[in-house]
Amino acid sequence: MSGLLLTACGGVVDIPDETEPLGATELALCSNSAVTGLTISGLSVYEGEMAGGGSWMVSYPANAVRLEFRINNALQSSSELSGSSGSWYFSRAGLSCGGSYVFNVRAVPMVIDSGGGRTTCWANTSKSVTLYAAAPCPSYCGDSVCSLGEDAYNCPTDCCPGHCSNGSGCCSDSDCDGITICTLP
Numbered sequence: 001m002s003g004l005l006l007t008a009c010g011g012v013v014d015i016p017d018e019t020e021p022l023g024a025t026e027l028a029l030c031s032n033s034a035v036t037g038l039t040i041s042g043l044s045v046y047e048g049e050m051a052g053g054g055s056w057m058v059s060y061p062a063n064a065v066r067l068e069f070r071i072n073n074a075l076q077s078s079s080e081l082s083g084s085s086g087s088w089y090f091s092r093a094g095l096s097c098g099g100s101y102v103f104n105v106r107a108v109p110m111v112i113d114s115g116g117g118r119t120t121c122w123a124n125t126s127k128s129v130t131l132y133a134a135a136p137c138p139s140y141c142g143d144s145v146c147s148l149g150e151d152a153y154n155c156p157t158d159c160c161p162g163h164c165s166n167g168s169g170c171c172s173d174s175d176c177d178g179i180t181i182c183t184l185p
Contacts, residue, residue, distance in 0.1 A: 030121035033062035033109040037085070038127040043103055045135040049093040050101065054129075057085040062109035066120050070104040071095075082112060097137035104130045 036057045043052035056065050064082040068075060069090045076092050088105070095101065106128040109121045 029061070029111050029113075029119055030109070030124050031061070032059065032124075033111060033121045034059045034125035035062075035065065035107040035109050035127040038105065038107045038129050040103075040105065040129050040131050043131050043133050045095060045101065045133050048095045048097060048135070049091060050095055050103065050133060050135075051089075051091040052103065052131075053087060053089045054105065055085065055087050056081070056107050058107075058109045060084070062111055062121065062124075064110035064112050064118070066108045066110050068106045068108075070106070072102050073104070080110065080118070095135055097135050100132060100134045102130060103133055104128060 036059050038054070038056050040052060040054040042054075043050070050071065056067065058065050063084060064080060065086075066078060066080050067088050068078045069092075070076060071092065077090070079088065081088065090103075090105070106126060108126045109124050111119045111121065113119070
């Protein structure tokens, strides 16, 4: 209720609007909010970059979700997405080749009120999904250079098991400089 009140001295006093009773604007906030769905639809690692995506779903009164992305249990990034369901995407560059990684995404329900206030419902039902991803080193077999991740068994055209006297790799004497010999194991 808003209005003006005249006082005995003739001054005007503005009566503030009545506020809603406690709990009406924050009705149930996190009560019964839950993440009801979380998926990883794809994940890959290529040339040091991990990329993936999936979907999420929350139940009323949640109207948003907080997603946390971890690699080998280390938090990489987080996102807050509004709505009752949607898609998520993740990418991270700078991973080393030759290893395997544990990727995890955790979803926690959120409520965004009409005033824009954001509440993350940490104590409510969240979901977490995990996927393992290998990061192979690129193979350039056939480029005449023995590169990281190549070896004489898998890439004999580039990585011969022998060594010339000058230190370079060889498969036969003809691979050396013509003066030195190829020593095979």
